[in-house]
Amino acid sequence: MELNQNLKELLRGRIRKIEEAKSSGKKVVGYYPAEYMPEEMVMACGAVPLGLAQGGDNAAVENAGPYLPRWLCTFNRAQVGYIMMKYDPFYEIFDMYMMTIIDGANAYAVAAIEGFTDLNTFKFEVPHHKKERALNYFLDSLYRYKDKLEELTGNKITDDGLKEAIELCNKERKLQREITELRKNDSLPISGMDYAKIIHASYVADKAEYVKFLESALDELKGAEGVKPEGPRILLTGSTLGAGDYKIHRIIENLGGDVVVEQFCEGLRDFWHDVDLNGDPMKALAERYFMKKIAHGVFTPAVERLEFVADLAKEYKADAVIWYTPMYRDAFDMEAIYFPEILKERAGLSMLKLMTDYDPTETGAFRTRVEAFFEMID
Amino acid sequence: MDWNECKKMLALLHYTDEEMEQQKSRIQRAFDRAKITDVDIQAAQRNIVHDFDMEPARMAMGTWMKRFVDLMLCREEYKKVVYHVHPGIPRLNLAMTQAYPDLYSEFCETVLMYVFGMLDKIQGVIEAAEEYGLEQTQAQCAINQVTYGALVTDLVPTPDLVVAGRYQCDQSVKLCELISMVKKVPFVTFDTVRDEPWGFFPEVTERAVEYFGGEYGEALEESCRILEIEPLSDETWKKARKDYVLPWILLNDAHDIYIKADPRPARLSNHTPFQFGTLETSGRYYKPFMDSLQAYIKELRQRVKDGYGALPKGAPKIGMMCGTSFSMHNDADMYEEAGLNVVIPIGAVWVAPYERGEKKTEGHLNRIAWSYIQKGYVRVTYDHAYRFKTMAEHAKLDGVIYAAMFSCRVLQAGYFVKKVVEEAGYPAMVLETDPVDPRTHTADSLRTRVEAFAELLRARKENKEAA
Numbered sequence: 144m145e146l147n148q149n150l151k152e153l154l155r156g157r158i159r160k161i162e163e164a165k166s167s168g169k170k171v172v173g174y175y176p177a178e179y180m181p182e183e184m185v186m187a188c189g190a191v192p193l194g195l196a197q198g199g200d201n202a203a204v205e206n207a208g209p210y211l212p213r214w215l216c217t218f219n220r221a222q223v224g225y226i227m228m229k230y231d232p233f234y235e236i237f238d239m240y241m242m243t244i245i246d247g248a249n250a251y252a253v254a255a256i257e258g259f260t261d262l263n264t265f266k267f268e269v270p271h272h273k274k275e276r277a278l279n280y281f282l283d284s285l286y287r288y289k290d291k292l293e294e295l296t297g298n299k300i301t302d303d304g305l306k307e308a309i310e311l312c313n314k315e316r317k318l319q320r321e322i323t324e325l326r327k328n329d330s331l332p333i334s335g336m337d338y339a340k341i342i343h344a345s346y347v348a349d350k351a352e353y354v355k356f357l358e359s360a361l362d363e364l365k366g367a368e369g370v371k372p373e374g375p376r377i378l379l380t381g382s383t384l385g386a387g388d389y390k391i392h393r394i395i396e397n398l399g400g401d402v403v404v405e406q407f408c409e410g411l412r413d414f415w416h417d418v419d420l421n422g423d424p425m426k427a428l429a430e431r432y433f434m435k436k437i438a439h440g441v442f443t444p445a446v447e448r449l450e451f452v453a454d455l456a457k458e459y460k461a462d463a464v465i466w467y468t469p470m471y472r473d474a475f476d477m478e479a480i481y482f483p484e485i486l487k488e489r490a491g492l493s494m495l496k497l498m499t500d501y502d503p504t505e506t507g508a509f510r511t512r513v514e515a516f517f518e519m520i521d
Numbered sequence: 522m523d524w525n526e527c528k529k530m531l532a533l534l535h536y537t538d539e540e541m542e543q544q545k546s547r548i549q550r551a552f553d554r555a556k557i558t559d560v561d562i563q564a565a566q567r568n569i570v571h572d573f574d575m576e577p578a579r580m581a582m583g584t585w586m587k588r589f590v591d592l593m594l595c596r597e598e599y600k601k602v603v604y605h606v607h608p609g610i611p612r613l614n615l616a617m618t619q620a621y622p623d624l625y626s627e628f629c630e631t632v633l634m635y636v637f638g639m640l641d642k643i644q645g646v647i648e649a650a651e652e653y654g655l656e657q658t659q660a661q662c663a664i665n666q667v668t669y670g671a672l673v674t675d676l677v678p679t680p681d682l683v684v685a686g687r688y689q690c691d692q693s694v695k696l697c698e699l700i701s702m703v704k705k706v707p708f709v710t711f712d713t714v715r716d717e718p719w720g721f722f723p724e725v726t727e728r729a730v731e732y733f734g735g736e737y738g739e740a741l742e743e744s745c746r747i748l749e750i751e752p753l754s755d756e757t758w759k760k761a762r763k764d765y766v767l768p769w770i771l772l773n774d775a776h777d778i779y780i781k782a783d784p785r786p787a788r789l790s791n792h793t794p795f796q797f798g799t800l801e802t803s804g805r806y807y808k809p810f811m812d813s814l815q816a817y818i819k820e821l822r823q824r825v826k827d828g829y830g831a832l833p834k835g836a837p838k839i840g841m842m843c844g845t846s847f848s849m850h851n852d853a854d855m856y857e858e859a860g861l862n863v864v865i866p867i868g869a870v871w872v873a874p875y876e877r878g879e880k881k882t883e884g885h886l887n888r889i890a891w892s893y894i895q896k897g898y899v900r901v902t903y904d905h906a907y908r909f910k911t912m913a914e915h916a917k918l919d920g921v922i923y924a925a926m927f928s929c930r931v932l933q934a935g936y937f938v939k940k941v942v943e944e945a946g947y948p949a950m951v952l953e954t955d956p957v958d959p960r961t962h963t964a965d966s967l968r969t970r971v972e973a974f975a976e977l978l979r980a981r982k983e984n985k986e987a988a
Contacts, residue, residue: 212925212933212953214660244716244900246691247930254902257719258937268714268900271687271694276735280714283728441691443698443710471660473930474695480654481702498659 144367146333146360150341153348153356158232160349164191165236170296173237175222175253176346177245178413178436179269179281181428183312184289186350187304188296193237194346196410197225198385198469201501210255216248217469217500218383218409223255226262233347239295241288244268245409246441246474265291271442273434282429289425305424311350316414318357319345322364323414326403327459330369335379335402336392342412343386374399374517378461378492380452381468382440382475383409391467391497394510398517404459406452408439441474449482453489463520464494465513469501493520522552526562533569534583535576544590551593555676557640564641568850572639572790577817581794582639584806584813589636591805592629596678599625601748604677606685606693606700607631607664608898610737611801612889613684616753616761618804624750628801629677630668634957635794637667638847646670647958653703660928663957665696672700679704682747684740688713688733688899690930707747711740713890715900722904723875725894730882733890733899741886758885764807768799771814773872778821779864780838780916784830786821789853789863793845796870836862837919837978840912842938843867843926846956855964856922859975864916869898873911898931905934906941913947919978920948922971927955927962948981950974 161171169191174180176196185192197203203224204217210227211220225234240262242253253266267284270277289300319342325332333341341360345353377400379391384407392402405411416435419427438448456464464486468475476498483494495516497509527548531541541548573579595602600623605614607630617626637643647663650670655661671677683700685693687710694710701708713733717726745752753761772795779785795817798810837860844866846852856863865871880891897904909921921942923935935951942949952970955961 210936212935214928215933216660244714247900250715250900250902251933254719254934254937258903258906258940264718266716266718268716270714270732271691271712276732276739277712280728280732284716441695443694445695445698470658471928473660474691476659476661477655477692477695477699480699 144337144363146341146363147337149356149359150344153352154344157347157349158236161191161193161236165238170238171236172239172241172292172295173234174241175243175249177243177249177269177409177439179243179245179432180241181285181432182350183305183308183418183428184285184292184300186308186311187300188292188298190292190296193233195222195225195234196343196346196386197221197231197233198383198410199388199390199501201503203228204501207255210259211251214471215251216382216472218385219248219252221385221501223252226256226260239263239265239291242266245439248472269433269439272444273438273442278429278433281433282426285425285429302424305428306420309418309420309424309427311354313417313420315345315350315354315357316417318354318361319412319414322357322361323404325364328369329460330371331401331403332364332367332369334392334396335377335405336389336396338402339384339389339392339405339411345412346386372399372401374401375462375520376401376403376460378403378452378456378459378464379405379467380464381407381466382472383407383469384411384467386410388499388501390499390506391465391509394506394513395465398510398514400517403461404455406437406448406455413437440478445478446485449478449485450489452482453486456486456492457490461490461492463492463516465516466494466496468498470498522549522557522562523559524549526559526566527552530562530565530569531586533566533579534586535580536583547590547594551590554593557642561640561642565639568639568641572793572850575787575791575817575820577813577820578791578794580813580816581798581810582635584798584810585632585635585794587806587809588627588632588803591625592627592632592677595625595627599623601625601750602678602680603682603684603744603748604629604668604680606668606683606697607801608686608689608693609684609801610686610889612761612765613741615765615802615804615807616757619761619764620753620757621750624748627803629671630664631797631801633667633671633677634664634847635797638957641848643667643848643957644959646674646676647960649674655699657928657958660930662692662926662928662930663955665692667957668696669700672704680706682706682744683708684710684744686711686713686737686740688893689901692930709740709743709747711736713899715894719903722897722907723895725891727882729894730887730890733894734882734884734887737890738886755885762885765802768802768811768814769870769872771811771818772796772799772870774818775821776865776871778818778825779862782825784828784834785832785836785862786824786829788831789845789857789866790850791817792866793847793853796845796867800870832857832860832862835982836860837975837982838862838864838916839920839922839978840865840868840871840909840916840918841922841924842869842932843924843954843956844922846954848957848959849954849962849964851964852954852956855968856971859968859972860979861971861975864918865912868909868912869896871912873897873908874915875911901931901934902937903941906937909938909949910941910945913942913945918947919982920950920974922950922952922974924952924954927953927958948974948977
């Protein structure tokens with residue numbers, strides 16, 4: 144497919160381009176990919192947003208050992224590991240690391256980065272239910288973040304600058320939605336793994352270039368004949384899907400199935416809602432990134448998200464759901480106890496739960512379980 | 522159940538003959554519900570004799586047994602039942618038990634941890650939780666497993682409401698939601714947020730206080746509405762807040778005695794019943810608990826005066842997280858056998874100097890929020906480490922052992938504590954234990970490390986004295 148080649152082109156030399164931007168005086172803001180940090184604000188002050196969403200690497204998890212206990216979420220331990228190991232250039236190039244604290248697991252990872260490194264960091268905690276008080280807290284945090292970005296870059300964030308960035312990001316979201324919707328077809332124009340790679344690319348690619356890439360990808364996919372999977376159509380969900388964590392996709396695809404839609408709270412971009420371009424842009428960002436956004440799994444009540452996932456499964460004609468989450472993500476683990484009932488009621492589907500520690504030895508056991516699951520739902 | 526054996530156990534817990542006769546039917550019904558057998562009772566007799574060689578400690582365990590009997594029978598004896606999921610807001614539990622005679626309000630998991638821990642029965646409750654989906658291997662803490670296991674198996678009556686706050690961890694709030702889904706009962710939770718940078722504590726931001734206080738107030742209103750009770754009056758709050766502080770003062774007196782005394786006046790395990798008795802006190806047994814605590818301090822003072830030593834003079838003094846256990850009856854002994862004098866066994870129930878000042882905020886809800894944040898356990902990060910550093914300085918400790926509770930979302934700051942405490946010049950060690958789940962470790966599996974650490978502290982102390 145031309146699309147895959149274009150994606151490679153898009154990302155080729157990206158780190159060098161970021162270095163060049165830095166040399167010309169631009170600042171780079173790395174951030175934790177939980178979808179509560181508006182990239183628009185970074186763009187509006189002339190800095191480069193860089194989503195740090197790598198996952199799937201057991202070495203990174205092991206390297207977090209001296210800083211965090213082993214019963215902390217695998218993805219969060221991996222983030223600390225990547226920063227400490229210094230072998231992924233994206234995890235070294237930023238001028239500031241922006242961390243939205245979502246839950247306890249994430250709070251500890253953030254503390255390890257603050258306490259054990261000299262990195263320039265900024266953080267705020269995201270409240271855990273959608274109420275007015277929580278929205279006000281979130282908005283207040285965005286204003287604090289705005290001050291910090293202005294201090295870092297020496298540039299003012301203006302309403303016009305924000306609106307321009309919002310327009311570009313809305314365009315990105317619209318294109319991502321349109322590509323996603325093509326997967327409702329019986330014949331899939333793109334495999335689940337290739338799709339995930341496209342979405343993950345949005346964290347590191349230059350925004351304007353990425354939008355152009357999406358436009359051409361959409362044209363190509365619209366005209367594609369597509370492939371009807373021999374096996375089941377799967378909705379993949381859980382807490383986090385890190386970039387590079389494609390073990391589950393490989394297993395599903397090798398067994399004849401395919402992932403037709405996903406919902407993750409971290410590591411895979413949430414593009415379902417746009418930012419309103421009318422009115423105060425800061426308020427519009429808070430409204431979109433906190434109130435409109437599908438709530439993170441740690442929020443209460445969880446029902447909003449779980450019903451959304453069940454309805455998504457129906458809409459994308461999924462035959463089953465695979466719940467795939469890094470280990471020790473306690474809040475999600477609790478939801479996985481009662482979600483099958485909601486799923487059965489709303490979509491009439493079954494669910495398989497898999498927990499990963501990014502350990503290569505898991506693959507065989509996962510394959511056996513997925514194979515048995517496919518036979519069961521056949 | 523052999524009533525005579527049961528009576529022997531109750532007598533060890535300072536039940537009077539009259540109480541036993543009066544309560545016989547209630548105790549039998551409660552024990553039947555909990556499926557307590559003669560074997561369990563014999564285990565409890567052994568454990569009481571082994572763990573508590575001070576009578577006040579046994580008296581305090583007696584109050585836990587009374588809370589347990591009430592818990593088993595609460596559905597038939599009270600109009601409404603509310604469970605606060607640990608750690609909850611204990612002041613609220615105290616206020617509710619003082620203000621509403623028809624309302625049963627309790628931390629059911631804490632009661633079970635003490636009593637089932639004593640009966641060697643807690644493992645069954647934890648395994649039940651796992652059978653119903655809440656797995657230890659997915660970092661579900663044993664305290665929450667006890668709550669869930671007890672509810673899904675109907676060991677404890679189904680409540681009318683479950684309440685939890687997020688100030689320490691997400692698990693208790695999500696557990697409330699899970700209980701609500703599984704048992705079809707309403708739940709109320711309140712949110713907290715903390716995002717001060719590393720090094721900011723013990724300062725507190727008004728932004729965090731106001732959010733916590735506002736959330737808590739709303740949760741209270743919602744709880745009263747669901748339980749169909751009048752909101753707590755200012756007078757009730759005032760009394761609850763005052764009563765809540767008194768056992769803390771006494772417990773801190775006990776800590777001060779251990780800090781100053783040399784040799785150590787009592788075995789560590791005696792301290793166990795008082796810690797959560799203070800943290801999660803109940804209005805129903807407030808007086809007998811306070812009596813036991815006062816008797817404990819009186820006896821400690823007498824022992825100091827008499828020069829009694831549970832350990833040889835000069836044993837290195839340490840502060841700990843999770844130094845005592847509900848169900849691991851040899852853990853406390855192991856530290857002492859290694860020659861360590863654990864003067865503050867649970868950092869959370871020690872009152873730090875910076876906690877004592879006037880709270881610079883308006884309204885009692887905000888003041889409660891401030892107190893909790895200043896405890897250093899709200900979204901624990903640097904705060905927790907700072908607390909241990911202050912403890913080491915204040916108590917002139919020889920070292921710190923952070924025995925992290927396996928799968929706990931709060932007590933996983935061991936490496937932060939070690940870094941900050943060591944930077945301040947005190948040796949520190951992180952251990953992986955569990956004060957609730959007896960399957961995670963044995964005292965002997967930790968013994969070598971603890972002995973080596975004790976050896977290091979002794980050598981360091983000798984070198985210091987020689988210098």
